[in-house]
Amino acid sequence: MENKLAFLGTGSMNGAVLRGIIASGYDPQAITATLRSDDKAEALRAETGVTVLIGAQDPEANLKAVQDADIVFLGVKPVGITALCDEIKDALKPTAVIVSVAAAITISMMAEHLNPGQPVVRSMPNTPLKVGAGAVGVSAGESVSADALEAVVQLFAGSGVVHVVPESQQDAVSAISGSGPAYVFYLAEAMAAAGVELGLEPALATDLARATVAGAGKMLSDAQADPSALRRGVTSPNGTTERAIAAFDETNLSQIIARGAAAAAARAAAITKELA
């Protein structure tokens, strides 16, 4: 019998985790999801077949969702996580594993708002889980048994790569894979804009950039794929790509990307301080 799952706050990220789990074959009847308002509820129900409860219509939605849940995914914004823990703590089964997907909220911050001994896992997933191509960092609190951690890892593993990491590395994971899809979409936007500057129609430039980023991502999706080797495979000696890479190196593009990632990690640390 499958574990009963609850998703509280089923927006962009928790929705992607849920869709990934359903696509990997999980029984939707074992899942209850909550949303604050009903605007996306019908679509979520129709698409996934899970039970959807709406907070605006039923103040007990989150409590009902967790009452027999074995694993509870918290998917609200960081600022709302501890209040959500306060709300549900006495309705949880003592063995229920809390899995937060929120950036910057530590295991100890959550534990302070739950009953003693409640198992807590902090995760940093990303939205490509929705299409079976996610990347997830997972850290377990001290009350989490090896079996419970394995159950959480297996839920994510059906739709992405999963790494168990020390909690101290979660801001870095967030800066690389949590936010990372946005960096790649940004690159696609910049490539499309560059195509327009070179005289392509905007629709053509956008489609070429989109298909190129998607195709390159597919080539990288093999766990053994080496980005440097793949790049060299496109770069003919004294050809066109070599000139582009040299121009990127002149502008220190790698350092610029490192600066962006460092800014993301620093923001996570600042949010932790603001909300502690």
Ligand SMILES: NC(=O)C1=CN([C@@H]2O[C@H](COP(=O)(O)OP(=O)(O)OC[C@H]3O[C@@H](n4cnc5c(N)ncnc54)[C@H](O)[C@@H]3O)[C@@H](O)[C@H]2O)C=CC1
């Ligand atoms: N969007 C992303 O790519 C990623 C987001 N995250 C984390 O995921 C969390 C959520 O972010 P998003 O999904 O982007 O936001 P979102 O705004 O799309 O989703 C939040 C959802 O929670 C619902 N909600 C708010 N309060 C609620 C309550 N008390 N009970 C039930 N539902 C409630 C909202 O109606 C909304 O549907 C954040 O903590 C963020 O740090 C983590 C990794 C990546």
Ligand SMILES: O=C(O)[C@@H]1CCC=N1
């Ligand atoms: O932008 C954010 O704060 C969240 C966390 C990682 C990705 N999105």
